[in-house]
Structures are given as structure tokens and as C-alpha cells.
Amino acid sequence: MADKKVKFIASKSENLTAWYTDVCTKAELMSYAKAKGFIVYRPDGYALWEGIQHYFDERIKALGVRNVYLPTLIPMSLFQKEKDMINGFAPEVAVVTQGGGKQLNEPLVVRPTSEILFSDYFKEIVHSYNDLPIKVNQWCSVVRWEKTTRPFLRGAEFLWQEGHCLFETENEANEFALTILREYNNVGRNLLAIPFVMGEKPSSERFAGAEHTYTIEGLMPDGQALQSGTSHFLGEGFMKAYDVKFLNKENKITYPQYCSWGISTRLLGALIMVHGDDEGLVLPPRIAPTQAVIIPIRADHSPEVVKASKELEEELKKAGVRVLLDLSNKTPGWKFSQYEMKGVPLRLELGPKDLEQKQVTLSKRYNGEKITLPLDQVAGKVPALLEEIQEAMYQKALTFLNSHIVECHDYEEAKKVITSGMGFAKMMVKSTNEAAIEAKFKQELNATPRVMPFDQRPFQSKDTVTGEEGADKVVYFARAY
Amino acid sequence: MADKKVKFIASKSENLTAWYTDVCTKAELMSYAKAKGFIVYRPDGYALWEGIQHYFDERIKALGVRNVYLPTLIPMSLFQKEKDMINGFAPEVAVVTQGGGKQLNEPLVVRPTSEILFSDYFKEIVHSYNDLPIKVNQWCSVVRWEKTTRPFLRGAEFLWQEGHCLFETENEANEFALTILREYNNVGRNLLAIPFVMGEKPSSERFAGAEHTYTIEGLMPDGQALQSGTSHFLGEGFMKAYDVKFLNKENKITYPQYCSWGISTRLLGALIMVHGDDEGLVLPPRIAPTQAVIIPIRADHSPEVVKASKELEEELKKAGVRVLLDLSNKTPGWKFSQYEMKGVPLRLELGPKDLEQKQVTLSKRYNGEKITLPLDQVAGKVPALLEEIQEAMYQKALTFLNSHIVECHDYEEAKKVITSGMGFAKMMVKSTNEAAIEAKFKQELNATPRVMPFDQRPFQSKDTVTGEEGADKVVYFARAY
Numbered sequence: 018m019a020d021k022k023v024k025f026i027a028s029k030s031e032n033l034t035a036w037y038t039d040v041c042t043k044a045e046l047m048s049y050a051k052a053k054g055f056i057v058y059r060p061d062g063y064a065l066w067e068g069i070q071h072y073f074d075e076r077i078k079a080l081g082v083r084n085v086y087l088p089t090l091i092p093m094s095l096f097q098k099e100k101d102m103i104n105g106f107a108p109e110v111a112v113v114t115q116g117g118g119k120q121l122n123e124p125l126v127v128r129p130t131s132e133i134l135f136s137d138y139f140k141e142i143v144h145s146y147n148d149l150p151i152k153v154n155q156w157c158s159v160v161r162w163e164k165t166t167r168p169f170l171r172g173a174e175f176l177w178q179e180g181h182c183l184f185e186t187e188n189e190a191n192e193f194a195l196t197i198l199r200e201y202n203n204v205g206r207n208l209l210a211i212p213f214v215m216g217e218k219p220s221s222e223r224f225a226g227a228e229h230t231y232t233i234e235g236l237m238p239d240g241q242a243l244q245s246g247t248s249h250f251l252g253e254g255f256m257k258a259y260d261v262k263f264l265n266k267e268n269k270i271t272y273p274q275y276c277s278w279g280i281s282t283r284l285l286g287a288l289i290m291v292h293g294d295d296e297g298l299v300l301p302p303r304i305a306p307t308q309a310v311i312i313p314i315r316a317d318h319s320p321e322v323v324k325a326s327k328e329l330e331e332e333l334k335k336a337g338v339r340v341l342l343d344l345s346n347k348t349p350g351w352k353f354s355q356y357e358m359k360g361v362p363l364r365l366e367l368g369p370k371d372l373e374q375k376q377v378t379l380s381k382r383y384n385g386e387k388i389t390l391p392l393d394q395v396a397g398k399v400p401a402l403l404e405e406i407q408e409a410m411y412q413k414a415l416t417f418l419n420s421h422i423v424e425c426h427d428y429e430e431a432k433k434v435i436t437s438g439m440g441f442a443k444m445m446v447k448s449t450n451e452a453a454i455e456a457k458f459k460q461e462l463n464a465t466p467r468v469m470p471f472d473q474r475p476f477q478s479k480d481t482v483t484g485e486e487g488a489d490k491v492v493y494f495a496r497a498y
Numbered sequence: 499m500a501d502k503k504v505k506f507i508a509s510k511s512e513n514l515t516a517w518y519t520d521v522c523t524k525a526e527l528m529s530y531a532k533a534k535g536f537i538v539y540r541p542d543g544y545a546l547w548e549g550i551q552h553y554f555d556e557r558i559k560a561l562g563v564r565n566v567y568l569p570t571l572i573p574m575s576l577f578q579k580e581k582d583m584i585n586g587f588a589p590e591v592a593v594v595t596q597g598g599g600k601q602l603n604e605p606l607v608v609r610p611t612s613e614i615l616f617s618d619y620f621k622e623i624v625h626s627y628n629d630l631p632i633k634v635n636q637w638c639s640v641v642r643w644e645k646t647t648r649p650f651l652r653g654a655e656f657l658w659q660e661g662h663c664l665f666e667t668e669n670e671a672n673e674f675a676l677t678i679l680r681e682y683n684n685v686g687r688n689l690l691a692i693p694f695v696m697g698e699k700p701s702s703e704r705f706a707g708a709e710h711t712y713t714i715e716g717l718m719p720d721g722q723a724l725q726s727g728t729s730h731f732l733g734e735g736f737m738k739a740y741d742v743k744f745l746n747k748e749n750k751i752t753y754p755q756y757c758s759w760g761i762s763t764r765l766l767g768a769l770i771m772v773h774g775d776d777e778g779l780v781l782p783p784r785i786a787p788t789q790a791v792i793i794p795i796r797a798d799h800s801p802e803v804v805k806a807s808k809e810l811e812e813e814l815k816k817a818g819v820r821v822l823l824d825l826s827n828k829t830p831g832w833k834f835s836q837y838e839m840k841g842v843p844l845r846l847e848l849g850p851k852d853l854e855q856k857q858v859t860l861s862k863r864y865n866g867e868k869i870t871l872p873l874d875q876v877a878g879k880v881p882a883l884l885e886e887i888q889e890a891m892y893q894k895a896l897t898f899l900n901s902h903i904v905e906c907h908d909y910e911e912a913k914k915v916i917t918s919g920m921g922f923a924k925m926m927v928k929s930t931n932e933a934a935i936e937a938k939f940k941q942e943l944n945a946t947p948r949v950m951p952f953d954q955r956p957f958q959s960k961d962t963v964t965g966e967e968g969a970d971k972v973v974y975f976a977r978a979y
Contacts, residue, residue: 048622050569050615051576052606057619060564060634067565083541084548088531088655089570089608089639090592095532108599111571113608115593117643125533127570127594127608134531138538141529153541157639158570162598174569 026358029295033239040289041168044298044359054166054173058282061359062169064306065285066176070156072208073178073280076200082152082180087134089157090125096133099258105225106130109162111173127160132226132251132277135181136259143273145264146185151273152193154180169286170243170498177281183256183273185265190274191229191250197278198231201246209284210301210411211235211291212418213245214441216470219492221455224277228252234468234493236418237290240438242467242495245287248278286498291414292383298360299383301410302403309333309399310356311342314349314368325392326367329377332396338403357382362406363399367392383410422493428482431494435464441495444481445488454482458494466492507839510776514720521770522649525779525840535647535654539763542840543650545787546766547657551637553689554659554761557681563633563661568615570638571606577614580739586706587611590643592654608641613707613732613758616662617740624754626745627666633674635661650767651724651979658762664737664754666746671755672710672731678759679712682727690765691782691892692716692772693899694726695922697949700973702936705758709733715949715974717899718771721919723948723976726768729759767979772895773864779841780864782891783884790814790880791837792823795830795849806873807848810858813877819884838863843887844880848873864891903974909963912975916945922976925962926969935963939975947973 026039041047046062049055058066074084090113097103111127114120128134135153142148160174169175180197184190198215205211213233223230227249235243253272256262265271292299302308311333313319313326326342333340341361343352349366356364364380371377375392379399383406390398421440425431431442435458442464446454458464473491480488507520522528527543530536539547555565571594578584592608595601609615616634623629641655650656661678665671679696686692694714704711708730716724734753737743746752773780783789792814794800794807807823814821822842824833830847837845845861852858856873860880864887871879902921906912912923916939923945927935939945954972961969 048619051618052569052571052573055569055571057569057615058567059623060566063566064564066567083545085541085544086539086547086639086657088533088536088538089641090533090536090655092533110597111594111606112596113592114595115605116591117645118589124596125592134538137532138529142540158567160570164598174571176567 026295026297029238029293033290036293036295037290038168040293040298046285046289046298047168052173054163056168056172058176061306062285065288065304066282068304068306069204069208069280069284070178073200073204074156076203077154077180077197080152080196080200082154082182084155085153086155086157087131087138089128091128091133093124093126095137096126099133099136099226099255101226101254102133106161111160111162128157129159129161130279131155131159131179132181132255133259135277136255136261136275139183139256139273140259140261143183143261143263146266148263149273150182150184150189152180152182154178167286169282169289175281175283177279180278182276183261184276185271185273187250187252187274190252190276194229194231194248194250194276194278197276198233198246198248201233201248201278201280204280204284205233205235205245206411208301208303209288210303210407210414211245211287212411212415214418214422214468214470214493216468216493218247219451219455219466219469221452222466224249226251226254228254232468235287235291236421236440236495237287237498240421240435240440240495242441242493242497243283243287243290244467244497245284246278246280249276251275251277292410293360296354297358299410300360300362302362302407305360305362306339307341307359307361308339308403309341309363309365310352310361311340311365311367312349312352312356313342313344314366314371316344317346319369319372321372322367322369325372329365329367329392329395333399336396336400338396338399362403365395381406383413424476425481426477427484431481432462435462435494435496441467441493443476444492444494445475445477445479446490446492447480447483447485447488448490450480450483450485457482462496464494464496467495467497468493507776507778510719510774514771517774517776518771519649521774521779527766527770527779528649533654535644537649537653539657542787543766546769546785547763549785549787550685550689550761550765551659554681554685555637557684558635558661558678561633561677561681563635563663565636566634567636567638568612568619570609572609572614574605574607576618577607580614580617580707580736582707582735583614587642592641592643609638610640610642611760612636612660613662613736614740616758617736617742617756620664620737620754621740621742624664624742624744627747629744630754631663631665631670633661633663635659648767650763650770656762656764658760661759663757664742665757666752666754668731668733668755671733671757675710675712675729675731675757675759678757679714679727679729682714682729682759682761685761685765686714686716686726687892689782689784690769691784691888691895692726692768693892693896695899695903695949695951695974697951697974699728700932700936700947700950702933703947705730707732707735709735713949716768716772717902717921717976718768718979721902721916721921721976723922723974723978724764724768724771725948725978726765727759727761730757732756732758773891774841777835778839780891781841781843783843783888786841786843787820788822788840788842789820789884790822790844790846791833791842792821792846792848793830793833793837794823794825795847795852797825798827800850800853802853803848803850806853810846810848810873810876814880817877817881819877819880843884846876862887864894905957906962907958908965912962913943916943916975916977922948922974924957925973925975926956926958926960927971927973928961928964928966928969929971931961931964931966938963943977945975945977948976948978949974
């Protein structure tokens with residue numbers, strides 16, 4: 018029974034899909050719920066989301082954003098007032114038709130996103146320029162009836178934050194949408210060790226009702242893109258539909274300018290795929306619930322080893338390290354596998370021999386490297402070592418991303434990049450051809466324009482697909498999750 | 499326009515119901531959403547919930563509880579497996595019957611509580627005594643189709659935490675339910691300055707499916723009780739219904755012992771009612787998002803006052819005080835009313851005269867007391883002053899509670915206590931009469947047995963209602979929210 022938990026998983030390079038599912042379940046991040054497409058976020062999975070919440074909530078509060086909570090359910094009539102929202106979300110909503118044992122007079126939509134409810138709320142509280150800006154956010158779940166689902170990446174219900182802000186001017190609202198996008202990028206840079214491409218979505222990929230949709234786009238090991246967070250400048254469309262107005266400084270009745278933004282538990286999917294390996298999950302230290310695990314060797318025969326392990330645990334705790342000492346009666350081999358599967362960044366082994374030599378063997382999860390440190394230096398050095406690991410993991414992921422953004426000079430090159438999983442096909446596009454090119458990529462390659470990166474430096478003047486002169490934008494195409 | 503926000507509210511003593519609604523809306527804690535019974539938790543209201551979350555989440559993590567997230571929706575067939583749950587909750591559930599534009603094959607219940615989903619999850623992960631104990635919790639919202647609703651006190655949707663734990667033995671599960679109850683009591687004692695009566699619910703008031711329901715029962719100014727948190731020992735009923743078993747140390751297949759527990763945004767209702775007054779909300783310092791507000795007097799004519807106010811703000815921040823400096827161009831009178839309405843515990847006034855005399859006038863929100871302090875001592879003394887206020891508010895509330903628990907020697911006394919809003923009718927009950935007495939109180943007085951306090955010392959041997967000898971329990975009866 019003790020060894021039951023030693024599990025084997027699919028190979029990441031051979032079968033990414035099977036590997037991904039194996040890691041999700043065997044690293045105990047989630048399990049499947051009875052209702053199709055719904056999952057249980059288990060403690061080790063939810064702790065990752067809590068890490069993101071903790072980091073990001075502090076960041077937005079420093080920007081003056083305050084948290085609120087709006088209802089889960091939206092009256093159908095309210096939902097139907099904004100046409101883009103209906104077109105964008107109606108096909109994937111869940112609808113409550115019974116309540117308290119009776120058929121409801123008006124059905125209620127389970128929120129797929131909350132622009133409508135926020136607009137209705139803003140109508141109550143916005144009257145004068147004195148009431149602006151309003152910067153609010155909620156942490157909640159949303160429900161979207163997806164046909165195919167995968168843990169964290171696409172589900173019938175997922176956890177997210179949705180920020181909703183109103184400003185007096187277009188410029189302020191648009192700038193705040195961009196400020197938040199940079200904060201999203203920082204979640205990758207500073208917490209998850211994941212580099213993203215920052216940019217804007219082409220119009221075909223915009224959020225329902227948005228004038229600009231900004232995105233952080235990640236790249237997964239199979240060369241497919243993962244949209245990992247979006248920030249929208251919504252202008253005044255929702256304000257008009259829901260009749261939100263204010264008296265501006267010139268005493269004129271005006272519509273506020275709206276931006277909304279969200280990241281979700283989808284980031285856990287990115288985290289798993291970007292860093293994981295054939296032994297399981299690999300967590301960057303800053304997000305890891307357990308940063309270091311101490312595994313005593315032959316502890317059952319050596320009270321000294323137990324004592325030294327406990328002392329080491331205490332010292333590491335004092336040094337601010339999230340450390341776990343595993344004194345269970347499982348074998349060291351079982352423990353090695355277990356914590357590798359769970360992605361603990363650093364393993365510390367301490368046996369009778371080590372104790373004799375007053376040393377500890379440390380193994381880095383992300384590259385398997387082993388180092389030996391004098392016992393009395395461990396607690397002092399581990400914090401910096403964890404930071405080194407964090408940075409090395411980011412650099413490794415950045416190298417992967419950069420080497421998988423491929424400049425394409427003609428359609429055949431782009432086709433090869435996309436179909437062989439080489440990553441983003443970086444293309445020059447002439448705006449007048451945009452729709453036709455998008456249709457062609459969709460139909461022939463099942464690929465979409467993921468992002469117009471903020472770095473718009475052209476690499477040629479010709480349109481990649483048609484060869485025409487006058488290409489005026491850089492666009493990354495890829496298949497996507 | 500500037501003075502628009504000076505609002506007047508109903509008198510607390512004359513019309514508690516109107517006063518309560520006024521405070522909820524005018525202190526900007528919530529606003530009404532379009533769907534009946536649903537509310538928006540506005541920033542100043544949600545911040546109170548965040549304060550509770552922050553405090554309690556740390557406490558339960560110290561007890562080894564980890565957070566998870568389970569789905570919002572429960573398949574109807576799963577919901578119907580446990581008969582107590584159906585009987586208890588079926589009349590008040592909301593049901594999703596459509597998803598993705600289609601009629602669903604199986605309706606989904608929006609969670610009213612999650613014992614069912616947790617049981618189904620536990621079935622997947624519990625196999626051996628090695629898997630126990632399991633201590634998990636989720637922060638989420640639940641939906642219950644209530645007929646009459648009031649902000650925070652009773653709503654179609656409310657925010658809560660629900661903890662769900664499994665143990666090997668009855669004793670462990672029951673003890674943990676009690677441990678959590680004491681933690682709930684501490685939320686009142688240490689954070690909200692609200693005293694509760696701790697005890698057990700009589701069988702008629704137990705949670706659907708529970709063997710013991712423990713409660714913290716608050717007393718509101720009108721003498722009505724407010725059930726403010728419950729912790730249930732559920733035994734193995736759910737385990738049997740959902741087939742959750744484990745192999746115990748004796749190698750026998752056994753049912754785990756279950757406890758569940760929850761507190762909700764209802765605590766905000768208690769906070770408002772227990773401490774508020776005719777000027778609005780009154781917040782205990784530990785839960786107050788803003789603990790002290792600095793209001794400069796004649797700031798527009800005195801750059802020195804502005805400068806000194808900013809310095810004071812900085813010093814208070816350094817001293818760990820959540821301070822706000824209001825430099826807006828509203829009148830001091832408007833500001834006084836505004837922050838009184840919002841319940842800020844301490845107001846600091848600083849004008850040219852004060853500056854001349856190097857002093858600050860401080861006003862305590864909870865009792866209106868004013869004191870003067872030398873300017874250079876303010877930052878040093880405010881933290882202790884806030885703690886004094888916290889304790890004084892608790893003691894005031896405790897005195898109120900204790901003086902409203904009235905020993906009743908016969909039915910007429912109890913009737914008077916209940917109908918005249920004097921609080922808890924403390925009664926001696928003989929178990930064989932219990933059902934009849936409960937029925938009588940329900941029918942004649944619209945009152946229920948709220949709690950059998952842990953302090954079961956009898957004050958007489960006769961049954962309060964029947965006068966029979968052999969009364970064997972102390973029960974508090976009251977009307978309740």
C-alpha cells in the first residue's frame with residue numbers, strides 16, 4: 018500500500034496531451050467532478066491559484082483597485098440588452114429556469130463574465146465626474162458551456178479575477194487597460210517564470226464589445242499558443258446599452274470610458290506545460306507551496322538524522338523558506354518520486370553519512386543538478402539558491418519562446434512553422450489582405466492570428482502571404498488552445 | 499452637488515429595520531442588484547468580508563486546513579442521493595436546465611451547500627487510514643431561494659466559507675467541529691467585537707443530516723437572535739449515502755466521520771446591528787478598512803495645516819495604522835458626517851489653531867468622546883487607543899448580551915421576554931416536554947429554541963413551562979432573524 022502512490026506518467030515529448038492529464042491528476046492538482054467539464058481544484062492545485070491571487074491582489078490594490086462581489090446570476094432581459102454580449106456569449110451560457118421549486122418568470126443566466134452586471138451597478142453609482150475613476154475587481158468563478166474541456170485550460174467553470182474600471186476619458190481607460198496588461202506580464206515574469214508575448218488582438222479576435230483587446234500570449238511546448246490573460250478597452254458601448262452617464266467638468270452629460278480585464282486558472286495550465294517534465298510537475302520557487310523538502314535517509318535507524326533534519330527544517334523556516342520535512346515511513350525512493358511529481362523545486366537529502374561529513378545534498382528539480390553544501394551553510398544559502406532557480410527557469414522558458422517565434426517570408430514557411438509545431442509564425446500583413454489571410458489560415462491550417470506584438474518593427478515590406486508591397490503590421494499566427 | 503452625500507437615516511431605536519437598510523446603503527456597503535434577493539457587495543462592504551477572510555483563513559491554515567474549490571453546479575441525481583439534504587434544501591434550490599443553447603439531459607442544482615460534492619470528491623481520494631484526516635475548506639458563494647431577503651442577513655446568494663473534514667473516529671470529528679466553533683467565537687471576540695453564546699442546537703434546529711449542530715448565537719438590539727456560524731458533526735450519514743469508505747488500521751472497511759462548518763457574510767449584518775448608531779455604521783478598529791481619518795480644518799487657507807496633516811498621515815502609516823487623509827474640497831462638516839456614516843473608529847482634526855498649540859483633537863466614533871493629544875505624541879498613542887476602543891466596544895456589547903439573557907421561571911415570564919424584545923428567554927426544559935414546548939413557542943410566540951449553551955448549569959429543577967420537576971437542560975428561546 019505504501020508504494021501505491023508511485024505513479025508513472027506519459028512522456029511529455031511523445032504525447033503532450035496524455036502527459037498533461039497525467040500531471041494534473043497524479044500531482045494531485047485536480048480531480049474530475051461528476052458534472053461534465055467541471056473539476057475539483059485540489060489543495061495542491063488551489064494553492065497555486067492562491068499564490069497568484071496573493072501576488073496580483075496586492076499589485077492591483079497598489080493601483081487603487083478595490084474588490085467587490087456581484088451576483089452569480091444575471092436576469093435574461095438584462096443580459097440581452099447588449100448585442101455584442103449576446104452574440105459573443107449566448108451560445109455558451111448556462112441558464113437557471115427554476116428556483117424555490119417553481120418555474121421562474123424570468124430565466125437567469127449564470128455569469129460567463131460580468132460586464133453587464135457591472136454596467137448595471139455603475140448606473141446606480143456614477144453621476145458626476147467626482148465619482149470617477151472607479152476601479153473595482155472581483156475574484157469569482159464563471160461558467161461557460163464549452164464543448165471540449167481540459168483541466169485548467171478550458172472548463173465549464175473556471176476561477177478568475179475580473180477587473181472593471183470607468184474613467185472620464187478614452188485615454189485614461191485605454192492606458193489603464195495597458196497598465197494591467199503589464200501587470201499580467203509581471204505575473205509571468207515575477208511569479209510563474211513564464212515569458213509572454215504582449216500585444217493587441219486583431220479585430221477578429223477581440224472580446225465581444227471591445228474596441229481594443231490586449232493580450233499576453235504564451236507558447237506551449239507543442240508550438241501552440243495559449244491566450245493567458247486579456248485586458249480590454251471597451252469604450253462606451255456598454256455604457257450606452259445600460260445607460261450609464263455622468264456630468265463632466267464642463268457640465269455636459271457624457272458616457273464614461275470602460276475597461277475590463279481578467280486572468281484565470283488557465284495560468285495553471287501554462288505553468289504545468291511550460292515547466293513540467295517526464296517526472297511530473299516542476300514549480301518555480303516563488304509560486305511553489307513547498308519550496309524545499311527535506312528527506313532524511315535511514316531516519317528509522319538514526320535519531321541523530323531525525324534531530325538534525327528537524328533543526329534544518331527550523332532554520333529554513335526562519336530563513337523564510339516554505340519547507341517540508343517528510344518523516345513518514347515511506348522509502349526515500351518513494352519520497353523522491355513523490356516530490357518530483359509534485360514539482361518541489363529543491364530536495365535536501367540528509368543521511369548518517371552526510372551527518373558525519375556535516376553536509377547536505379541538494380537536488381534542483383528543474384534540471385536535476387545536485388550540489389553539496391556544508392550543513393551549517395544550508396539555511397543561509399537556500400533563499401538565494403531558490404531565486405537563482407526562479408531566474409534560470411524563466412530564462413530557459415524565454416529562450417524557448419524566442420527560438421519559436423519564426424519570421425516567415427512566404428506562405429509555405431508559415432505553413433511549415435504552424436503544421437510542424439515550430440511555434441509562432443511571425444508574419445508581415447497588409448491590412449487590406451487581413452481578412453482573406455485570416456480565413457485562409459483558419460481553413461487550411463486551423464491557425465489564427467494570436468497577437469500583434471507591441472514590438473511592431475517590420476522585418477520586410479512585403480506581405481508574407483501575398484508578396485504584395487505595403488505590409489503594415491506584424492502579426493503572430495499559431496494554432497491555439 | 500458637493501453636499502449631496504450628507505444623508506440622514508432612520509433612528510435605530512425607533513425603527514431598526516429602516517435604520518438597518520439605511521446604513522447598508524448609505525454607508526455604501528451594498529446596493530441592490532436587478533435579480534430579486536441578490537445584492538452587490540460594494541468596496542466598503544466587501545472589505546469587511548476580506549477582513550474576516552484574512553483573519554479566519556490564517557487561523558484554519560494553522561489548524562492544518564487547506565483550501566480547495568469544488569463546482570458551483572451539482573447534478574440532480576447526485577443531489578438526490580442523500581434524503582436529509584433533499585428534505586432540507588430542495589425547496590430552496592435554483593436549478594440550471596439549459597446549457598450551451600440546449601435543454602440539459604440532467605438538470606444541475608446551483609450549490610446551496612456542498613456536502614454532496616465533497617462527499618463525492620472524498621470517495622475518489624479516501625481509501626486508507628493513511629488518507630485521513632482530510633481537512634479542506636472553500637471560500638465561495640452559495641445560492642438559496644429565500645422568500646424574504648435582507649442585505650447580508652438573508653439573501654438569494656451569499657458569500658461564505660465551508661469547511662469539510664473527515665476523520666477516522668467520531669471523537670476526532672466531533673472535537674474538530676468544536677475546535678472550529680471556538681474559532682468562530684474568536685472571530686467575534688478578536689475581530690468583530692461581538693460576543694456570542696456558544697452551544698448546541700436542539701435536534702429540531704439541526705442542519706439537514708447532522709448528528710450535532712453547534713452554533714454561535716448573537717443577540718441583536720431588538721432582542722432577536724442571529725445564528726452567526728454553525729459547525730456540524732455529521733457522523734457517517736453522508737459517507738454511507740455516497741459510499742465513502744476506508745480501510746482502517748485493523749484492516750476493516752469503515753466509514754469516515756465527517757464534520758462541516760461555515761460562517762458567512764451574515765456576520766456583516768451582525769456587525770452593523772450590534773455596533774451601529776443613529777449616525778450610521780460604527781466599526782471596531784481591527785476590522786475597519788480605515789481606522790483613522792485625518793480631517794484638516796481650513797486647509798485651503800493654510801499650507802502649514804496641509805503639510806502637518808501629510809506628516810501625521812505618514813507617521814500613522816509607519817505606526818501600522820490604516821489611515822486616510824481627506825484633502826478634498828468638501829466642508830469639514832460634510833466630512834464629519836461622511837466618516838461617521840462609514841463608521842471610521844477615530845477622527846483626527848487638525849486646524850491652524852491646533853497647529854499653533856501643537857495639538858490634535860481626536861474623536862472616538864463609538865462613544866463620541868473627544869480627547870486632545872500633543873501632535874508629536876499622536877502616532878505613538880493611536881495604536882493603543884485603537885486597541886482600547888476595540889476592547890471597550892466588545893465589553894459594551896458583552897454587557898448588552900449578558901443583560902438580555904433572562905432566567906425565566908414560568909411561561910409568562912418567557913412570553914414577556916420574547917414579546918417585549920428583552921432577548922433570550924433562558925429556560926429549564928425537561929426533555930420529555932421538549933417537542934411540545936417548542937411547538938407552543940413556535941405557534942404562540944413565533945419563537946424557537948436557539949441554543950443549548952455549553953454552560954448547562956441549571957438555575958432551577960422545575961421545567962420553566964410545565965413546572966414539572968426533572969428539567970434536565972438549559973435552552974435559550976428567542977425570535978430569530
